[in-house]
Amino acid sequence: MKLKIQDLTKHYGTLKALDTMTCSFTPGVYGVLGPNGAGKSTLMGLMTDSLKREQGSILWEDRDILEWGKEYRKIFGYMPQNPGLYEEMTALQFLRYMADLKEIPRRQARVQVDSLLDILQMHGFARSRIRNCSGGMRQRVLLAQALLGDPKLLILDEPTAGLDPQERIRIRNYIASLAEQRIVILATHVVPDIESIAKEILLLDEGRLLAAASPQWLIAQIAGKVGEKRCSREEREALQLEYGLGQIYQRKEGQVLRLVSDHLPPGFSLLKESIGLEDVYLYYFHRKQEEVDPSVTRA
Numbered sequence: 001m002k003l004k005i006q007d008l009t010k011h012y013g014t015l016k017a018l019d020t021m022t023c024s025f026t027p028g029v030y031g032v033l034g035p036n037g038a039g040k041s042t043l044m045g046l047m048t049d050s051l052k053r054e055q056g057s058i059l060w061e062d063r064d065i066l067e068w069g070k071e072y073r074k075i076f077g078y079m080p081q082n083p084g085l086y087e088e089m090t091a092l093q094f095l096r097y098m099a100d101l102k103e104i105p106r107r108q109a110r111v112q113v114d115s116l117l118d119i120l121q122m123h124g125f126a127r128s129r130i131r132n133c134s135g136g137m138r139q140r141v142l143l144a145q146a147l148l149g150d151p152k153l154l155i156l157d158e159p160t161a162g163l164d165p166q167e168r169i170r171i172r173n174y175i176a177s178l179a180e181q182r183i184v185i186l187a188t189h190v191v192p193d194i195e196s197i198a199k200e201i202l203l204l205d206e207g208r209l210l211a212a213a214s215p216q217w218l219i220a221q222i223a224g225k226v227g228e229k230r231c232s233r234e235e236r237e238a239l240q241l242e243y244g245l246g247q248i249y250q251r252k253e254g255q256v257l258r259l260v261s262d263h264l265p266p267g268f269s270l271l272k273e274s275i276g277l278e279d280v281y282l283y284y285f286h287r288k289q290e291e292v293d294p295s296v297t298r299a
């Protein structure tokens with residue numbers, strides 16, 4: 001099972017939303033991480049052929065998805081961000097309708113829908129009209145429709161948006177379990193959604209792929225760049241202005257400021273343990289430095 005993207009580029013007018021992106025995927029969870037406007041949804045739109053491609057190729061099992069044509073639609077499941085849902089349908093009607101569109105035989109569809117209602121705990125609202133469903137319920141309906149047909153490739157755009165913490169953890173664990181035999185590509189700007197489940201993280205900013213590597217590798221590259229210091233509010237604010245967004249933590253000794261930088265200011269003690277993907281995110285997306293150190297961009 002292999003998906004390969006080569007030199008993928010997309011413009012909206014003069015804006016380059018995706019810039020010669022090249023990467024490949026095998027079974028497992030891939031987290032596409034980047035701030036708002038990074039190009040995550042554009043990438044997903046191109047991978048699902050719901051956006052028109054202008055340059056580059058997307059190969060499923062070494063054959064372009066455009067050549068796979070209709071057959072490709074049976075290979076992937078797509079959970080888009082903010083799609084138009086059929087508001088007057090019930091969740092159950094919607095799933096049956098989507099199963100029909102995917103040409104899943106009726107009996108098989110009934111079994112699959114029942115099982116998804118169980119797994120995603122949707123029985124309580126399956127017969128409610130979608131317009132009356134909460135944000136979290138809608139997300140589950142969307143995830144369920146993406147899973148219909150047991151696709152080998154799952155493309156999920158912000159799957160946990162609008163979910164409460166408990167639902168978020170449950171869905172995250174479920175997604176991790178799905179990835180044993182599938183390629184799951186999950187776009188988010190919520191780091192904890194992917195930190196523990198992704199085998200690889202793709203860091204995307206302004207349409208450019210800054211890095212593609214395992215969370216462990218990315219974390220190892222910023223060792224020596226993360227430090228903490230107890231400081232007054234004034235000092236903290238001045239440092240944040242100078243060094244970009246820093247996080248505040250409550251420690252035994254009081255509030256500390258944590259910074260991620262190639263050149264930490266004096267008085268900061270370097271952290272060796274407890275560095276995480278959130279620090280990686282800050283390093284790439286919230287520093288004041290001009291460029292990311294080139295040695296940390298590729299595994």
Ligand SMILES: Nc1ncnc2c1ncn2[C@@H]1O[C@H](COP(=O)(O)OP(=O)(O)OP(=O)(O)O)[C@@H](O)[C@H]1O
Nearest residue numbers: 012015017034035036037038039040041042043189
């Ligand atoms: N239909 C469109 N027309 C014009 N510009 C667009 C269109 N869709 C996206 N863009 C622009 O392309 C860039 C990438 O957008 P995209 O939605 O792919 O980013 P994203 O990483 O998914 O952002 P978010 O996290 O906010 O969903 C942004 O600058 C966005 O404003």
